[in-house]
Amino acid sequence: xxxxxxxxxxxxxxxxxAPGCNLLTPLVFVGEHRTKVAPEFDKLPxxxxxxxxxxxxxxxxxxxxxxLELASYLVDKLSTELGQRNQAAEFVDPREVEDFLxxxxxxxxxxxxxxxxxxxxxxxxxxxxxxHIRDAKQPQxxxxxxxxxxxVHDVRTPGAPTGRFELVPVRCLYPEGVPVVFTxxxxxxxxxxxxxxxxxxTARKFYEHTVAL
Numbered sequence: 001x002x003x004x005x006x007x008x009x010x011x012x013x014x015x016x017x018a019p020g021c022n023l024l025t026p027l028v029f030v031g032e033h034r035t036k037v038a039p040e041f042d043k044l045p046x047x048x049x050x051x052x053x054x055x056x057x058x059x060x061x062x063x064x065x066x067x068l069e070l071a072s073y074l075v076d077k078l079s080t081e082l083g084q085r086n087q088a089a090e091f092v093d094p095r096e097v098e099d100f101l102x103x104x105x106x107x108x109x110x111x112x113x114x115x116x117x118x119x120x121x122x123x124x125x126x127x128x129x130x131x132h133i134r135d136a137k138q139p140q141x142x143x144x145x146x147x148x149x150x151x152v153h154d155v156r157t158p159g160a161p162t163g164r165f166e167l168v169p170v171r172c173l174y175p176e177g178v179p180v181v182f183t184x185x186x187x188x189x190x191x192x193x194x195x196x197x198x199x200x201x202t203a204r205k206f207y208e209h210t211v212a213l
Contacts, residue, residue: 006075009144009177018072022190023165031211033212034210034211034212034213035210035211035213036208036209036210037204037208037210037211038207038208039142039204039205039206039207040167040168040206041152041205041206042204042206042207043052043122043152044078044082044087044089044122044206045082045087045088045089046087046088046089047089047090047120047122048089048090048091048092048114048118048119048120048121048122049078049089049090049092049120049121049122049123049124050091050092050093050097050114050118050120050122050123050124051071051074051075051078051091051092051097051123051124051126052071052108052111052114052123052124052126053067053068053070053071053074053126053128053201054067054108054109054125054126054127054128055067055070055128056128058117059140062114062132063131063133065073066090066128066131067101067128068094068098068099069195070077070126070128070146070195070198070199071094071098071126072094072095072197073195073196074126074198074199074202074203075093075094076199076208077196077199077200077202077203078091078199078203079091079196079204081203081206081207082206082207084095085205085207087116092120096118097114097118100114100117100118101114105138106203111123111125111151111155112153112155115153115155117143120155120158120170121154121155121156122152122153122154122156123152123153123155124150124151124152124200125150125151125152125153126148126150126170126211127148127149127150127151128146128147128148129147129148129169130145130146130148130151131146131147132144132145133187133190133191133194134182135179136171138179139182140181140182141179141180141181141182142173142179142180142182142186142190142193143173143179143180143183143190144173144176144193144194145171145172145173145174145194146169146170146172146192146194146198147169147170147171148169148198148202149166149169149170149204150166150167150168150169150170151164151165151166151167152164152165153165167205168205170192170198170201170202172197172198173202174190174193174194174197175193176192
């Protein structure tokens with residue numbers, strides 16, 4: 001090691017040991033800081049739960065399987081995240097819920113009926129207010145959006161008024177920045193990414209998680 005290198009090291013060591021001067025201090029502030037966020041609703045663990053997604057005819061006309069797909073992604077995410085936290089819940093298969101809704105059209109807006117039929121403790125009710133993969137004004141571009149209200153219905157006592165818990169609505173956009181050009185390959189990728197984002201944002205309402213400051 002040459003004289004210049006030794007000199008540089010010596011200066012750094014002296015600065016690091018000088019009173020009131022610690023070169024390591026700024027490192028505490030380097031990187032991402034995170035904070036814990038409590039769940040909006042924490043009563044799902046150990047319970048039997050159905051997820052009911054309602055979407056009016058407009059999005060279902062363009063995306064006939066959107067209701068089932070949104071419910072499936074959400075149930076998968078909830079099951080995985082709660083299971084990893086030793087807070088597992090039993091979820092009704094979204095395909096069974098969809099089959100029931102196809103045979104009982106009035107039930108798609110009736111969490112109580114769905115809950116009683118499947119003998120659940122709670123029904124997570126998602127009402128889709130907006131859903132699209134392509135903007136109607138710019139159909140050559142892809143930018144998916146989901147906006148939905150979310151509530152939880154306690155259906156453990158048949159015949160009794162349903163306990164309803166309103167949660168913060170969900171709004172997600174993918175991609176968040178500039179839309180991507182529509183192609184046969186891009187369309188399913190954007191839709192799947194949108195479903196995953198929706199499921200992540202919604203599922204976080206039910207377990208403690210961390211967010212960046």
